[in-house]
Amino acid sequence: MVKSRYDIAVVGGGMVGASCALAAAQQGLQVLLVERERPLAEWSAESFDLRVSALTRTSQQLLDQLGAWPLMAGQRITPYRDMCVWEREVLGEVTFHAADLGEPDLGHIVENRVITHALWRLIEQAAHIDVCLGKEIVGLEHSDQASTLAFTDGQHIQASVIVGADGAKSQVRELAGIPCHMQDYQQRAVVATVETQQGNVGTAWQRFMPTGPLALLPVTQHFFSIVWSTTPTQAETLLQMSAEDFNQALTEASQKRCGDLTLRGKRVAFPLRKQTAAAYIKPGVALLGDAAHVIHPLAGQGVNLGFLDVGALIDVLHHARMHHEPLGRLGVLRRYERARKGYNQTVQMAMDGFKQLFGNTNPALYALRNLGLGLTGRIPVLRQQFERMALGQGVELPDFVKR
Ligand SMILES: Cc1cc2nc3c(=O)[nH]c(=O)nc-3n(C[C@H](O)[C@H](O)[C@H](O)COP(=O)(O)OP(=O)(O)OC[C@H]3O[C@@H](n4cnc5c(N)ncnc54)[C@H](O)[C@@H]3O)c2cc1C
Known part of the structure; x- marks a missing residue:
């Protein structure tokens, strides 16, 4: 009461x-x-x-x-022990390790x-x-x-x-x-859960692209939660395209770092501000x-x-x-x-x-x-x-x- x-x-x-x-x-x-x-x-x-x-x-x-x-x-x-941040090439890449700090995870x-x-x-x-x-x-x-x-x-x-x-x-x-x-960032974050056959080893991934960053966060051994921040137009396209096209677009955008990715469930977009x-x-x-x-x-x-x-x-x-x-x-x-x-x-x-x-x-x-x-x-x-x-x-x- x-x-x-x-x-x-x-x-x-x-x-x-x-x-x-x-x-x-x-x-x-x-x-x-x-x-x-x-x-x-x-x-x-x-x-x-x-x-x-x-x-x-x-x-x-x-x-x-x-x-x-x-x-x-x-x-x-x-837990994730490492975080890999990259743009396009190996030169523009950095991986952070929990082990550097004597910690079990990041x-x-x-x-x-x-x-x-x-x-x-x-x-x-x-x-x-x-x-x-x-x-x-x-x-x-x-x-x-x-x-x-x-x-x-x-x-x-x-x-x-x-x-x-x-x-x-x-x-x-x-x-x-x-x-x-x-302040409206004029971006949307497309979120979804995706599966990979290539098991993840406790690494979170983030690729910076001119349209916005793509994060792949491990939620189990074979699943990632993705947060793909991009322009409103591209976000709409990503939401509307077929699951097969989405899988291909995502696998390309992540440069296959996590293998071939397959959408499991819904895609939803959030406005970013x-x-x-x-x-x-x-x-x-x-x-x-x-x-x-x-x-x-x-x-x-x-x-x-x-x-x-x-x-x-x-x-x-x-x-x-x-x-x-x-x-x-x-x-x-x-x-x-x-x-x-x-x-x-x-x-x-x-x-x-x-x-x-x-x-x-x-x-x-x-x-x-x-x-x-x-x-x-x-x-x-x-x-x-x-x-x-x-x-x-x-x-x-x-x-x-x-x-
Ligand atoms: C795509 C995306 C990814 C994100 N990823 C991360 C991440 O990895 N790490 C991180 O730290 N943050 C992340 N964030 C941010 C994070 O989600 C938010 O900062 C967090 O949810 C804010 O929590 P909150 O409790 O302040 O507000 P909210 O989660 O918005 O909760 C507000 C609560 O108040 C209630 N409420 C609202 N109005 C009333 C009312 N008048 N009366 C009664 N109840 C009311 C609602 O029902 C709700 O339960 C992300 C955000 C987005 C959009």
């Missing part, structure tokens, strides 16, 4: 919101989680979720801290539904979390001391902090009056995950950044409680914004830079890129820097993750 007052009300029970609700409850806070739809709880073992995430070690640590990782590990999660490829399902199993058993499903929000009033969410059925709930983890089209962001800057909320906070309100920032999926960082947001907010709320400060006070939430906004924007800018550098057909830039990839592969310091980034280690970690 939903009460009328909480410490924290999290709107959005996707990967970021669900982990925030769970982390807050683990700190002893009274939590309300508001979600439109209960996530999928069952699926056939042979099916694949079209949406997968490349999780960094840091995200793994956070999910482990929450108790979700052991539940996920019983499902299909695939990260894991996990279907999004596996992550969400594990988090929700824990949420449904948690003592301090109430779940409000299927209700629409119509109003938000916010202040330092208490904020109020109003629902279409006339119900009101109060919380010290309302967290907007309700994705790119965040209603919380809108109701809080926080502007959001959006960058979004940045002008502020992550207002008195009594904090935005997390895609509600605060959306980035190009080319380096698979979106949800990883969202998990770091969760860790940072939980640190800040924990500190505030220890010092008897109101959780929704602007000065308190400002610490969260300071911890995350600059870093997230730097990563967004880096993705823009990559996209522009590799999306340019100028021969001089092509030579520079090949040189850059070649040098990155050959200079140990540069290599290790990139390998650390893949592990999610290039940033000050929230205490919640380090515990």
